Amino acid sequence: MPIRYGVIALGVCGLAVIPAQAQQAQATGGPMVITITKLDCSRLIQHQPSADVAYKPGVDVRGRPVASADTDPGRAEFAKKLIPDVLEIPITINPLSYAKRNTANQNKATAAANVASNTTAIATAKSEGTALSSQLSTLNTQLSTVNTNYSAATAANVASTGGSSPTAAQTTVRTIRQSEIDSTYTPQISSINSQITTVNSSIATNTATQTSLATKDTTLRQTYTDTNMATEGTLAGISAKGLDSTQMKVGTVKYDIARNAFTFNDQPMISEDQQKLAAACAKQGVK
Structure with missing residues (x-):
């Protein structure tokens, strides 16, 4: 303070x-x-x-x-x-020993903080990865539903306009109705596909991030182990020289x-x- x-x-x-x-x-x-x-x-x-x-x-x-109780x-x-x-x-x-002790302990604390920070980053990346996977699943479900509805609307249009042998008039009506169906469903399908592309790109980036953090975690933990051993050695050396007191x-x-x-x-x-x-x-x- x-x-x-x-x-x-x-x-x-x-x-x-x-x-x-x-x-x-x-x-x-x-x-x-x-x-x-x-x-x-x-x-x-x-x-x-x-x-x-x-x-x-x-x-x-x-x-x-x-009257006061203290009469004496x-x-x-x-x-x-x-x-x-x-x-x-x-x-x-x-x-005599403070500077060395302080430096050794600070190095150890820094190494530990680096491990903790990277561990937090890994947890965050995993959480984001889970959220992205859930978002992709939802989009794929929406796309499947829209495609099903589009196919059903198209089939109904064909059936109501002469099926496989429409007259010229029925063909004209079918074409008009199909244009209306396309204008309804095509924008929806295009939008969902665009979102899916974006999410897939984010998933790829997130996967790369998690891989990088996992590699970094191994390095940082080894650094902490080495630093901890060095710190203990420094402190033991100071004590051995009788500098503690x-x-x-x-x-x-x-x-x-x-x-x-x-x-x-x-x-x-x-x-x-x-x-x-x-x-x-x-x-x-x-x-």
Whole structure:
């Protein structure tokens, strides 16, 4: 999530911070992830109950003044010692291994995304192929029906105008009627045949697309397998060199309880950043 002085994203507690001051340490390795624990989230996020349920010293639930239940001044002082006025969370990173880890994991994620995208494209192409086949079947049925009706109309015309031995007058009538029959059915037959040609062309294109995507799928899955193995090898190599625990402090997040304000390296964080910080922790059950 974007922040005026850096970026906050989920880490161990679901939270990682990338300050502007750390950008020089990761010129080619992408954003640096800075881990804050779940306990840190608990310390950072201040619960604010609704006005109708929050305890208010010196008044009852109706707002009428009552004697305070806290008659021990030392208790309040002790509470202040437990919870300081300003909570401070030091932010550290692992500068030696982060770039390699990030690159390896990004390569793996990209390979996986390519496989997923191609799989979606295959499913879409198959769905389109099924729809085109159904459309072609419907058109062929319509064409068969129109041809049957045309043949029936033609046969009826012949039968009603002297059959196989028409007179000259019957021949004249037959010709006129047949012209009317042709003008009715020929445009329908022509239109359906044109649609069938178009659908057959689309089916051919769709079939070629499915074949291409299937070939691509094999390649992409092999690439993912290779990339995954390379990623695991990179991560194992980093761990083997003992770089997992390398740490460098890049700054401090402070929460001023009285002012209800966050700062990073004494620079204010905007309220939107605080809301996103709270939301990130809330996803991990810290409210």
